[in-house]
Amino acid sequence: MNATPVKRARLRIGMLPLADAVPLLVARDMGFFAGQGLDVTLSLEGSWAGIRDKLAAGMLDAAQLLAPMPLAANLGADRLGVPMEAAIVLSRNGSSITVSNELFLAMGSPPPDPVAAGQALWRVIEADRVAGRPRRTFAHVFPFSAHHYLLRDWLDAAGIEPDRDVDVVVIPPPLMLEHLRSGRVDGYCVGAPWGMAAEIEGVGRRLMPTHLLRMDCADKVLGVTREWAMLNAQTHLSLIAALIEAGRWLEQADHREQAAQMLVDSRLIAAPHESLLRALTDEGDGVYAPRFVFGVGDSAKPRHEDARWFLSQMRRWDQVNGPIDVDALVQSSHRLGLYEQAESLARAPAAGDVVARCLH
Known part of the structure; x- marks a missing residue:
């Protein structure tokens, strides 16, 4: 498939007031969405249940989700049973x-x-x-x-x-x-x-x-319903590409400080400003630092070992029972192939930018 940027599409994307929603803010305010032909409105939501329900009902085009949520949706364990998928990890650790x-x-x-x-x-x-x-x-x-x-x-x-x-x-x-x-x-x-x-x-x-407890564990992903992904395949690729660009931008020298100030200025998170600055820069926190990873190397690429670990925990704590086709479930929930297609649309960091962080 030869992936090409879509014409401008209007999208509504849900997010929660958390520091690792910053790739969405960066993609909007630094022009990465617009560069991929997307006109995005960010919708601040109050809970993970609420954001899931709005996504399932079509009130949101896409949303920041917890990494295990597409798996739970595709198993019907969330009691909604609306199939969902994710093709990019927005954050690890944190x-x-x-x-x-x-x-x-x-x-x-x-x-x-x-x-x-x-x-x-x-x-x-x-x-x-x-x-x-x-x-x-x-x-x-x-x-x-x-x-x-x-x-x-x-x-x-x-x-x-x-x-x-x-x-x-x-x-x-x-x-x-x-x-x-x-x-x-x-x-x-x-x-x-x-x-x-x-x-x-x-x-x-x-x-x-x-x-x-678990280094570099996938924490948040960008989720869409499977139906939306099928109907908006090119838009989906462009959306992923814009967020790949935003994640890479966040890992470049001095950009975390800039992004932290974006969070403060946005007034989206009712938390002390100092906490937002420290959350993204890790300054002054030593071993307690969140150590967010947004776009180092292939960190934004879904890893099936994360999905398999989540499934093992679902079984361990009696959230799911009965036989599961693990391979099929993992592949349909965390779409590694779509990420790889979208990567060809993502622009490389500007010449001279230095990646300041590494994946642990």
């Missing part, structure tokens, strides 16, 4: 596990080490049980998310059984900080800037970034 100040102190202020932090939490839970105190509550962003699976995986590795030893609940990212502040949750796993925002406000502490 999340953290954060706890209240009270719990952090009760844990003895552990270092950012998964094993040490897990052992410390286990001791607190055992002490709570002996004293007859209520179970602790941890939140994540959506049932089908890397955040959910990484949180459960870490708890289980520490000998803490989710749903028995701690309660595990879903809260939309923009509401996480308020729930921690009010004491309705003891901790959460969520994408930047909401972990560091808790520290800046003085209501919580990050235990660890999730890249210490």
Whole structure:
């Protein structure tokens, strides 16, 4: 297939107020969408369930999705059963596990080490049980998310059984900080800037970034319904190409600072400005830094090993049952071939630009 840019198409793309929505903002404001003949409106949404429902109903042309969401949709595990697909990874890494100040102190202020932090939490839970105190509550962003699976995986590795030893609940990212502040949750796993925002406000502490649990895990993708992809094949390729360009731009020298200022100026995220700047630049955070990856090398290309890991977690936590044609499901959900076609449309970085980051 000889992929060529489409004529201008008007698109509405959904996103959540998270730092790793920045490739969409960059693609719009730096002209990458327009350069591919696309006229894009970004629609700020409040929750992952809401963005999925609007995409399924055709109210959005495309959307920032959690990486496991197309798999869940194609399995019918999301109870909607509207087939979806993703052909580009918008971000890798970027999340953290954060706890209240009270719990952090009760844990003895552990270092950012998964094993040490897990052992410390286990001791607190055992002490709570002996004293007859209520179970602790941890939140994540959506049932089908890397955040959910990484949180459960870490708890289980520490000998803490989710749903028995701690309660595990879903809260939309923009509401996480308020729930921690009010004491309705003891901790959460969520994408930047909401972990560091808790520290800046003085209501919580990050235990660890999730890249210490699974390095370079796919976090967000650009999703479309399968029907939309079939009806808008050329537009889809141009959309992917524009986001490949935006991801590459984000990895060039000094562009993270520029992008962070774009986020601040957009007023899309009601979080402290400092948290947005630090989320994209990693400055001053050491091991706690989110370490977002947007477009280094082939990092934006879907990796089937990510999809297979997500599926293994769905089975592990009883989200899916019965036989699954894993190869067919993975290939139809994370469209590696479409990414490779779109790559031929993407313009190379300008001469003289230096890629400043590397894939870990």
